[in-house]
Amino acid sequence: MSKPIVAVVGRPNVGKSTLVNRLAVNRDAIVHESRGVTRDRSYHTTDWNGREFVLIDTGGIESAKSKDVFAPRIREQALAACDEADAIIFVVDGTVGVTDEDEEVARVVRKSGKPVFLVVNKIDDPARELESWNYYSLGVGEPRPISAGHGHGTGDLLDEVVAVLPDEEDEEGPADDALNVAIIGRPNVGKSSLANRLTKRNRSIVSDVAGTTRDAIDSIIEWKGTRIRLVDTAGMRKKNLVHEDVEYYSLVRGLEAMDRADVCILVVDASVGVTEQDQKLVGMAVDRGCALVVALNKWDLVTTEKQRDDVAATLAQRLSFAPWAPSVNMSALTGRATDKILEAAVKAAANHACQLKTSQLNALLTQIREGGHTVTDKGRRLKVHYGVQTGQRPPVLTFWCNAPDLVDDNYERFMENRLRQAFDLTGTPVRLKFRLREEGRR
Structure with missing residues (x-):
């Protein structure tokens, strides 16, 4: 990525996503009062005084003793963001003071060797005096009082951040020429595994727990000369099964990703077959005018002729209104036929944009x-x-x-x-x- 990168890190629930939304002047990052809402790292382009850069929103870094099953992988994602960044914004909660988890994050950012900006968030009253000595103990420089919710102090913070960013490199090509491909599907069918396989890196957290991905995660790749923006979306369940606010926001992000997509890759669990919810997701993609490719994932689990016939029967029955959508038998775990997915997506995109004589x-x-x-x-x-x-x-x-x-x-x-x-x-x-x-x- 040619633009300078700034990582926003901190322990859970200190207001990182709120700050990212404030600095990026949008609401792309999901914000909720629950801990651990953000898990993967997400990228948001912004600019200040004519200087463009990219903000990385990260999950909250917890101590090694945390009982959260996602904590180690969230930590890995945050560390990857620090390694990738040119500067780091370290966020702490000004309403509770310095915690053990803050000190844990401080140790991480000190090791990075990057410029670090310590911001004390949730100081909603600008006249309130900050007990600075408390935060100097973190050893990462001068604390800056801000309010991400109200915007107090964010302009001064941005002035300091852009001053240390390196010059922007020449771009290899225009950013807007990328083919937008959204990976959609029900929870736990292997969307993030496929995204990681196609990008050849652990861009999204993968686990057996349904609903692991919450944000829509963008990645730029190049395949045989074609720039592709892959968007890994959260699993979409039936609306009557969506009870948590966080899952509702994830659903909205997924629908927005479909709105922007040229091509949707529907990931189906081949060991289960095409379900009613898969059928509805295809209907959403078709209504939005998206090209479509069906990825029959976990094909390595389909071992008998009867299982193969059952999958083919559900595909023909459930997607009878879209027989033009090609399907690929693949396995994100083993890498089988994942290249064919991109080949089918690029061909579908070309037909999507064709001009008939x-x-x-x-x-x-x-x-x-x-x-x-x-x-x-x-x-x-x-x-x-x-x-x-x-x-x-x-x-x-x-x-x-x-x-x-x-x-x-x-x-x-x-x-x-x-x-x-x-x-x-x-x-x-x-x-x-x-x-x-x-x-x-x-």
Whole structure:
């Protein structure tokens, strides 16, 4: 990443994500009063006085004695952020003073050798005198009182941070040209394992506990000359099963990732098959106009012919409305066929952005007319005169005809099937529109 990087670290529940949202001027980081809401490290681009840099929001670093099953891996993610960063913002809670966990974090940031800015958060009253001597004991420099919630002191903090950042390196290519790929699916089907396998690093925490991932985690990779922004999303359950506020925010982040995506990779647990919730997630992706690839993960657990037939049956039954979506049998654990996932995603994206030639489209219409397939009702007969592509991502095809009201679902399916036979539209939905062409007008 060419922009300078600033890591925001501290123990749990000191306001790191609130500070990240304040500095990045958005609400991308999930904020909640519970401990341990943030687990993976998440990246947020911001700028101050014309200087762009990247903030890394990290999970709370706890002591080695913590009973939280995620604590060791959250710590690893925070340490990775410190190693990657050019500067570190160390956040402590000004309402409780210095704790043993703060001293543990201080030992970590001192070892980094990076510029460290100690901020004492939750000082909501600027006139309140800070007992600075208490925080000097952490050995990381001068404490700075701020309020991430109200914004007090954050401007002065940013002035100091950008002053120590290195010059921005030349970018290898424009950041916005990356292909946006969202990895979606139910909880615990292997989304984070697949993301880690594709990025070739432990970018997301992986565990057997459902709901491990909470934020949508972005990673930039390059595959055969194509820049890809992979977004690992939190597992999406049925809405009536979402009881915790944190899980609700995770669901919202996942839906936002789908809104931005060019391609969605639906990860399915092949040992279970395609479920009703998988079906609903595909419906969400199609409604948003995303290209789609189905990753049948944990294929190494499918060992019998009957299991393979059962998976194929659920795939055909549940996703009958999207037969154009390619599926790949793979295993994120062993790495089997993970390259084929990217190949299918890139091809789906190309078809998603394709531009069909008007001459070829109308040649197909001529064949359909000659074949005689149409719709009639009470002496009226549908005549499709000509068509043109009027949109991309996904392809939108508009047909001018004499009676659009005669077009029914069966005829639309017929037209889509003929289009897919004539053109390679694998992996992308297609939108068809029928408009009235007045007789006597070209």
